[in-house]
Amino acid sequence: MKPNYEQWAVYQIWPRSFADGNGDGIGDLHGVLQKLDYLKWLGVDAIWFSPLYPSPNADYGYDCADYKNISPEYGDLDLFKRVIDEAHARNIKIIIDLVLNHTSDQHEWFKQSKVPGSKYHDYYIWRKGKGKDGKKPPNNWLSMFEGGAWEYDETLGEHYLHVFAKGQPDLNMANPAVREEVKDIMRFWLELGVDGFREDVITYIAKREGLPNGFPLPIATGYPHYTSLPKVKDYLREFKEDVLDKYNAFTVGEAPMMTTKVAKDYITGDDKVLDVMFHFQHMEADCIMNDWVPTPFRLGKLRKVFAHWQRELHGRAFNANYMENHDHPRVVDKYGSRKYRVESAKMLAALYILQSGMPFIYQGQEIGMTNIELKRLDQFKDVVTFNNYKLARKFGLSEKFFVNYANRRSRENARTPMQWSGEPNAGWATPWFPVNENCSEINVAAAEADPNSILHWYRALLKFRRENPVAIYGKYRPLRAGRKLLAYESAHEGKRLVFVGSFSDKPKAFTPPKGGELVFCNYATQQQKLQPWECRVYVVND
Numbered sequence: 213m214k215p216n217y218e219q220w221a222v223y224q225i226w227p228r229s230f231a232d233g234n235g236d237g238i239g240d241l242h243g244v245l246q247k248l249d250y251l252k253w254l255g256v257d258a259i260w261f262s263p264l265y266p267s268p269n270a271d272y273g274y275d276c277a278d279y280k281n282i283s284p285e286y287g288d289l290d291l292f293k294r295v296i297d298e299a300h301a302r303n304i305k306i307i308i309d310l311v312l313n314h315t316s317d318q319h320e321w322f323k324q325s326k327v328p329g330s331k332y333h334d335y336y337i338w339r340k341g342k343g344k345d346g347k348k349p350p351n352n353w354l355s356m357f358e359g360g361a362w363e364y365d366e367t368l369g370e371h372y373l374h375v376f377a378k379g380q381p382d383l384n385m386a387n388p389a390v391r392e393e394v395k396d397i398m399r400f401w402l403e404l405g406v407d408g409f410r411e412d413v414i415t416y417i418a419k420r421e422g423l424p425n426g427f428p429l430p431i432a433t434g435y436p437h438y439t440s441l442p443k444v445k446d447y448l449r450e451f452k453e454d455v456l457d458k459y460n461a462f463t464v465g466e467a468p469m470m471t472t473k474v475a476k477d478y479i480t481g482d483d484k485v486l487d488v489m490f491h492f493q494h495m496e497a498d499c500i501m502n503d504w505v506p507t508p509f510r511l512g513k514l515r516k517v518f519a520h521w522q523r524e525l526h527g528r529a530f531n532a533n534y535m536e537n538h539d540h541p542r543v544v545d546k547y548g549s550r551k552y553r554v555e556s557a558k559m560l561a562a563l564y565i566l567q568s569g570m571p572f573i574y575q576g577q578e579i580g581m582t583n584i585e586l587k588r589l590d591q592f593k594d595v596v597t598f599n600n601y602k603l604a605r606k607f608g609l610s611e612k613f614f615v616n617y618a619n620r621r622s623r624e625n626a627r628t629p630m631q632w633s634g635e636p637n638a639g640w641a642t643p644w645f646p647v648n649e650n651c652s653e654i655n656v657a658a659a660e661a662d663p664n665s666i667l668h669w670y671r672a673l674l675k676f677r678r679e680n681p682v683a684i685y686g687k688y689r690p691l692r693a694g695r696k697l698l699a700y701e702s703a704h705e706g707k708r709l710v711f712v713g714s715f716s717d718k719p720k721a722f723t724p725p726k727g728g729e730l731v732f733c734n735y736a737t738q739q740q741k742l743q744p745w746e747c748r749v750y751v752v753n754d
């Protein structure tokens with residue numbers, strides 16, 4: 213029988229920066245083993261591992277060089293098996309990332325695909341180019357990360373498609389042999405004991421037949437020809453029926469540019485092909501499509517997106533609720549307040565964890581980690597940052613300007629080493645990436661010792677959620693509140709949960725619900741008005 217996955221609270225580990233068990237400066241599975249008791253204490257039901265595969269790290273594991281192995285940087289299969297067993301012994305499930313849209317260009321399949329006559333040629337999307345010498349790309353598609361979506365191979369005289377980085381050639385999912393490989397990979401990990409998969413950019417795995425030109429855009433030209441095509445669902449159904457259902461495996465799909473209308477097609481009804489889905493809309497309240505294109509924060513957008521997704525999915529499917537992952541700046545800096553860091557981190561946590569659905573918590577979020585202040589461009593590591601730098605230079609922006617910009621908008625802010633202690637480098641010997649200097653103040657050891665910390669707040673929220681079905685299954689209704697306030701109620705079996713949160717540095721008027729019992733407040737004492745970034749959660753028995 214399928215587990216009650218909707219009851220799970222999931223903790224995301226981005227392994228490189230989580231915990232270093234052997235002291236080489238890179239997070240690893242030894243480190244994870246040491247932290248399982250911490251995650252159990254926090255109240256986590258499942259761990260989602262960002263890729264652990266061997267990888268040349270063009271995109272830190274999202275460029276997979278071997279689907280059936282563990283990167284030596286992180287450990288090996290035996291060690292991962294131990295992690296699975298030790299997690300299961302603590303009643304924690306294991307979900308692993310599965311990157312099916314593309315492999316690394318260092319994957320054996322891709323190397324073989326360049327050999328004329330090899331069966332692997334058709335594992336990827338190789339095409340003859342245009343122009344007299346065939347060196348012009350087959351169409352006008354642009355990649356999500358860097359310039360054109362095609363790369364020319366001199367020896368073969370053909371171009372391969374890469375919707376993401378150059379080192380991430382797209383797989384040809386239309387080839388049945390590739391789909392058999394996918395099923396084989398799924399079986400391999402399920403046999404090892406994992407409980408499910410987080411499927412990376414899964415709505416991109418089918419490409420429009422004939423690969424037609426797209427409407428010209430500054431980036432990602434052609435995306436309607438590879439986003440949520442009907443074939444995606446066919447492929448996912450095949451994976452589900454042939455493999456996933458046999459193991460009762462859980463699936464969460466990552467779906468950029470997703471709407472509720474399309475999402476319902478994937479995650480509701482008897483013919484659903486995924487359990488839940490990560491959409492991006494609530495992450496765009498301070499940007500357009502992408503954190504690098506910022507706008508002033510729009511609370512109205514956040515209210516609207518939460519209400520819309522909750523309403524559309526209620527009774528049909530579950531929301532995958534999150535505020536952070538490895539692809540965005542830290543939420544305290546994105547939607548909260550540095551001045552009121554503790555208050556705003558707690559408010560944002562209650563805001564999303566108590567909504568119906570499955571909460572996902574990203575490493576470090578539970579202690580309110582913040583963006584970092586790097587000084588120089590060469591301290592950054594990520595392909596996306598460097599490609600945006602190239603773009604910034606074209607617009608005549610200086611390195612200094614760009615570094616400040618990246619410190620606010622780059623996803624690398626979420627990839628700094630986990631701050632375990634207040635020691636220098638937060639307990640990391642020689643960290644692969646700079647540790648945030650604020651680790652002396654913001655760290656797990658300090659947070660564990662302080663019953664009023666953000667960490668204890670997260671723990672209390674997860675405990676409350678476990679014990680109160682209204683926080684998992686409640687029917688969401690947005691409530692009218694003042695400017696800079698977000699309020700909702702969630703109702704289930706005669707119980708109502710009322711949330712109000714302030715996004716303001718100033719006191720805000722608010723009328724508490726009649727007969728409500730206050731169960732959470734991020735201030736020790738309440739005043740008539742809400743204090744800066746205050747949140748309150750009431751339970752009302754009707």
Ligand SMILES: [Ca+2]
Pocket residue numbers: 232233234235236237238239240285
């Ligand atoms: Ca290590």
